Amino acid sequence: MLRRHVFSLVAAALLVLGLADTTDAQDQFIVVQSTTSTQNSGLFDHILPIFRDKTGIEVRVVAVGTGQAIKNAMNGDGDVLFVHARAAEEKFVAEGYGVMRSDVMYNDFVIVGPSADPAGVAGMTDATAALAQIAEAEAPFASRGDDSGTHKAELTLWAEAGIDVVAVSGGWYRETGSGMGVTLNTGIGMGAYVLTDRATWIAYGNKGAYQIVVEGDPKMFNQYGIILVNPAKHPNIKAEAGQAFIDWVLSDAGQQAIADYKINGQQLFFPNADG
């Protein structure tokens, strides 16, 4: 009988431990819906502690594809949206989900490929020409295929190259439906070319025999924007703390913190906030 009580006590203790919200009520935090590229590059780990030390506000980052981040923000499940798909962001604001969009920083996309370079595109600086050449050679190409900012940028480039990738998907054109890192893992595994943002690539740890084959095309410019989710749509939005974060990111201090983030001496993001 005693044992029975011991079991129930243990169970009760577990429940109390598990369900009690250990977050200190005085801790202020906001949720930022952002993208895997910013998260995986390590940028947030660099800049968020600086912001927290200054304001005491904790920033909780949910890193998903841009498409999912925007949908989550539309549901009110985040105070700030920090992504890289300008058209979608502007639509988000125009539909009243966001208050205002501001440019924060940019990096650029690059095409990485195996050193064997089956399509012979290494060294090209014209992204659309390179993609046309890959399509011509029917060399394998791994796409995010997940409606993310990177995916949207890639589709724009294919459209400019005049290639209908939807029609050839499943052949040499392969959609992983995954984040950047998983797509890189998959692409490298099957010897495919991959379009990736430079930040993720620099921070990526499993490069193998892969290298950047195409870079430097202005069309591969990758602009990040930041938006406060509209508190008029969702009363739970912490507008004040969210705006404080946006203000800081756009301030000289925030922009400097972004510029200071480097891996192996390489700067990953280039701040370009207005003013």
Place this chain on the structure above:
Amino acid sequence: MAIDPLTLDRGAATPLLATSALCYDAGGKRLIDNVTLSIRTNRRTMIMGANGAGKSLLLRLLHGLLEPTEGTVLWHGRTPGRAARLAQAMVFQNPVMLRRSVQANLRFALAAHGVRGKDRAEQTDQALVMARLTHMARSPARVLSGGEQQRLAVARALISKPDLLFLDEPTSSLDPASTQMIEDLVNAAHAQGVTIVMVTHDLGQARRMGDDVIFLHAGQVAERGALADVLAQPTASSTKAWLEGRLYTAKNP
């Protein structure tokens, strides 16, 4: 309602347990067929008959473990309810021991009968002494030998102080020494006023213990009465055959 002639003969009051035109069907077959009988208070009734005669089935119908297809069972002249169940106990051919200690098995039966915690320990100790299992009190019940398990089963059935104890061939797989202990336990309970209904295959055991006997054949009562009378002068041909050790079949009556 059919009236049990035996009850009238003896001029007794309402019998402890009585059935009227009891039938039980399974798989489209009538396994218990029109059984009317009564069990008298403080008698030891043996239920006998060949394999497949329906002895165990009848016992389960009497105890209420099975619902009769037709007919009724009456306890003190009334439809048995939960009180009847708590005033009866049963020992099965293969004892069903809970996965607990010997004493926990006894305490479980007491708890099932609503005995309070304080009284449980004392009654458990008495039952352990009675079953000669005190030295095994803390052993898991399921590691006991067959004889010990059956002793525990009898003690567990008796610990709730039932008015009526059913036993279904409790000694069929036991050696003589173990059988003796079981019979002693049952007889001691009978001496304290417990009515006994026991299925047995063993004529010697019936002679040692029985006051009354019910012979079953093919689901029907072949004959019944005081054990000594029936054994001395069996009337049914199936009973005669059984007592003489002959196989009694439809082809070979």
Place this chain on the structure above:
Amino acid sequence: MFSFFDILTEALGLILSWDRALSEIVLLSLRVTLTAVALACLIGLPAGALIGAFRFPGRTIVTVILNALMGLPPVVVGLVVYLMLSASGPLGVLGLLYTPTAMIIAQTILVTPIVAALTKQVVEDLHGEYAEQFASFGLRAHDRIAALLWDARYSLLTVALAGFGRAVAEVGAVLIVGGNINHVTRVMTTTIALETSKGNLELALALGVLLLTIAVIVNAAVMALRASAVRAAYA
């Protein structure tokens, strides 16, 4: 590339250089999973026992549904819980999304059918043995359930472990409802997914080895408890 030797070295290094960030992740994993398993047992044990011990109309259908729910895809559970807890969802006002509580809810939903279905099987078998004796004792329904659960307790520990195994290895549901937020909802499996996506395969696998080790330790602890209880529980 990498070898298993490298991975084991990395795993060992990870354990030797045990830091606060790692213990935070491991502890959160255990807290979320153990709480979810405890809740799932609280619901699933009696429910499974009821279905196992009693006949009622629709029992077969309930059993089929329960068995099918054992295969619930974690991502689907995650999505459903997300839709419930989202600020736009019916339970949005509770503000539970992206908290450990949300992860516990998702894992509880995931594990409860496993606990209930396996309990049903264990109890059904045991009840087959006990049914007549219990009927003879005149036992009431709740006493039957309690006695069956208690007598099946050692088998049910294994049932709880099966639930634990499912929960601790699960990533799809906790990723969606927890958001894999550093220091808040980051657990071992979401960390493994994150490190994999960063291309840190050795680190991801080392974390996998650590997760496996913890699962082995939990299993061994439960089995040791069981063994000593089997020896001593007959008081």
